[in-house]
Amino acid sequence: MTTNPIFQAPSSATVDAARTSPIIEVDKALESMRDAGFDLTAAVGEPIDNSIEANATVIRIEPMYSKDRKHITEIAFADNGRGIDLPVLAKVLKMGYSSRYGQRKGLGRFGVGLKLAALSVGTRIEVYAKAAGSNAYYLAYLDLDEISAGSQTEIRSVEVGGWPKEYVDLMKDFKGEPFESGTLVLWQHIDRLSSGGTYGASLDTKIADLRKFIARAYRQFLDQGLNIILAGKPVTLHDPLFLLDDPRIQTRYGMRDGLGPDSLKGKVIEETDLTIDDHQVHVSVSIAPEIFRHEKGKGGETDLDGRDIREFQINQDNEGRISMMRNGREIYYDIVPRMLTGGVTVGDRYIGIEVSFPAELDEYFQVRHVKRGAEPVSKLRNALREWLKRPVTQARKEIRRHWDEVRITQQAESVDGRDPAVQEAVDRAEQTAPRGQASLNLTLEQESAKIDEILDELEINTEANANKADGIRAHIAQHSMTILDGNWPGKELMTVDHLNAKAILRLNHRHPFIRDIYDVLRETADKPFDEQDAAEMHNLIRRTSMALDMLFLAYAKAENLHREPEEFEDLRSYWGQHTQAYMKELVRFDE
Secondary structure: OOOOOOOOOOOHHHOOOOOOOOOOOHHHHHHHHOOOOOOHHHHHHHHHHHHHHOOOOEEEEEEEEOOOOOEEEEEEEEEOOOOOOHHHHHHHHOOOOOOOOOOOOOOOOOOOHHHHHHHOOEEEEEEEEEOOOOOOEEEEEEEHHHHHHOOOOOOOOEEEOOOOHHHHHHHEOOOOOEOOOEEEEEEEEEOOOEOOOOOOOOHHHHHHHHHHHHHHHOHHHHHOOOEEEEOOEEOOOOOOOOOOOOHHHHHHHOOOOOOOHHHHOOEEEEEEEEEEOOEEEEEEEEEOOHHHOOOOOOOOOEOOOOOEOHHHOOOHHHOOEEEEEEOOEEEEEEEOOOOOOOOOOOOHHHEEEEEEEOHHHHHHHOOOOOOOOOOOOHHHHHHHHHHHHHHHHHHHHHHHHHHHHHHHHHHHHOOOOOOHHHHHHHHHHHOOOOOOOOOOOOOHHHHHHHHHHHHHHOOOOOOOOHHHHHHHHHHHHHOOEEEEEEOOOOOOOEEEEEEOOEEEEEEEOOOHHHHHHHHHHHHHHOOOHHHOOHHHHHHHHHHHHHHHHHHHHHHHHHHHOOOOHHHHHHHHHHHHHHHHHHHHHHHHHHO
8 A cells, every 4th residue: 555645746757747647636625525414423433433443442522613603613522542653644535545444343444534533524624643652743734725726736745733722621631631642633614514594404413313323322431431522511321222321311310209220121032143253143132121111102202101202213214123233333324125024114213233243244234335325235135034924923013012001001990991092192282172062051060969869879879889980070171072972772873962061972882883893803902912813813903894884884874864965974074074083183192
């Protein structure tokens, strides 16, 4: 490999203008390289990787803003690693140079990451270094504007008096003592980091996304004591498998009664090592702690106490994603096409999948030089997909089993014995629905008397069964729509009582549709997922489909018995309108 600076001019004795041409137009080539495929997260990962390779224990990343805070003008990367020796410093900004070029032991390999990352956001990069055992400070830089103007033709290392004064504090430990050695990288003349306008992300959002990326991509290093400080605030690790100790979780739940240490971590469903060319690919499948997936329909937004948990990133964006770890550093977190049997399903956001491989297997994972993306080659993908079938299926069953347990408990404790999701969906829809108009003139005494009458018809003794009666009264008071179960002779499917814009629906469980279809459906739904019989389920679905047809046809017949069925047009319209509104809210329960 040549050691000549990239900008060294060719000897005039060897140049024949008619027969020769430069291998590269440096200024144009470097300008083109600014679009090498880095986004901010991938770009920032490059200097972090270099700091880790230099055995840094503290890494600070500090963005500088314009006065109106609409632009990031400079980003500083400071570490307390071993620094860079003088003979190497000028070369670190040379395209293709790497002290680890082609090596597979660390995080780097290609010799272009630091340079391309910096150029992807700005036109100048400065590197200051104080090597271990040395008292001297040196600087090297690369400036596209100077290159284009012809004033920079090579990269030089020059001695300076110390760290730039505005960054001195970044080069100190937590006690305020100067680092004994270290490196300071400055991305300057930044022209591609601004608030995003109409459709783009704000700078605050970009920094927040960067924090999430660092927390996840470097989780294993953070777990081992590496300190990364972004914009003055330490980055706390995030493990999508919830197998590492997350200080935020420990702080929030460590003192909660009934939660032991094991309940704060994810549960490993299965893990294995696949051998490829004498190297191990470790694959793990886990599920998030029950406290975060306590109840179906919460979407990873609240815990079992109802507190916000969005900071733990268990949301729809995580569904079906696989974490690819290269030498302990995540380089990919996304959906791998055709990897999960049955595609992405409800609850997959709680499943963590990690594939960890050594850099020696880069070709098998099609790793690109930007270290952003890793997609297994076809044969490896097939092997991974085949192995994942069992643990992913088991993880899905475990999630549904727990949901079933919680749902059955909640239904047993509810007034009407129904899934709370139904009432929640109706309540959400009713918040914006027109207020009911029926029986608006009832006094509180009349309303109470009517409820007593309903309880009597339901054969609920208000003295012997006071708790149930009081529960029904409270439910009617809190909700505009209530459904109760009755049992009376006759062919009525249901009755509806109206109390000051409230509606109380009573179902007649002697009616064949309720008894033979509705009740059987509810009984089947109450069974745990893994106790369902496929043949019985198929038969029930077929019978229900036919019974629903009968229900709709019977309604049409009821209208047909009237000479002027047009009077039911509003009823049909309202029925369809509110069915749609309630179903729309119920669908959210499965998200």
